[in-house]
Amino acid sequence: GQQLNQSPQSMFIQEGEDVSMNCTSSSIFNTWLWYKQDPGEGPVLLIALYKAGELTSNGRLTAQFGITRKDSFLNISASIPSDVGIYFCAGQKGQGNLIFGKGTKLSVKP
């Protein structure tokens, strides 16, 4: 099925560094969601975005809904070891099903 273009595919960073990842689509979405998945667990919702241009923070996480409604980014500031995991973006059109990106695997070196 349709998937979003999520990049980078993986990141290996030093503790304390900032992280940025993004998702792009060829079509417009009404909602952008960012999830984090730990190994052997289900995805946990981090941030939900509902309006174009919206910038929302959740602790050290900040996400933005692109003005064109075709993209979104997630930033993590001052990364810590527990930030390790796979981050998924998901787009939604109206009440339609979620369309997921392929994920960004984040590794943090202490």
Added chain:
Amino acid sequence: GAVVSQHPSRVICKSGTSVKIECRSLDFQATTMFWYRQFPKQSLMLMATSNEGSKATYEQGVEKDKFLINHASLTLSTLTVTSAHPEDSSFYICSARGPRYSTDTQYFGPGTRLTVL
């Protein structure tokens, strides 16, 4: 956030047997529940969508007679993998969407690891 549970968390079964996985929304009424399948190092793939009291809608390529879904109440949906085979081994994840929280937000369960021998 909303809490969604799944049971069992992992199951090992013999080929040819059937396995039932439960998904419960613990603190809200889920008008819609979703079932996903995830293979190692891959993203989530939607299998089916179910609304309380009606038949599930299956995605293309998903066999409805093999993956039986029942959404009998606003807090419970079940997925039964019938006559399981080794290729059905996967990580199955449910999610729920309901009226108490934003209707556009899905909350996921912790997943069920199915291994078919």
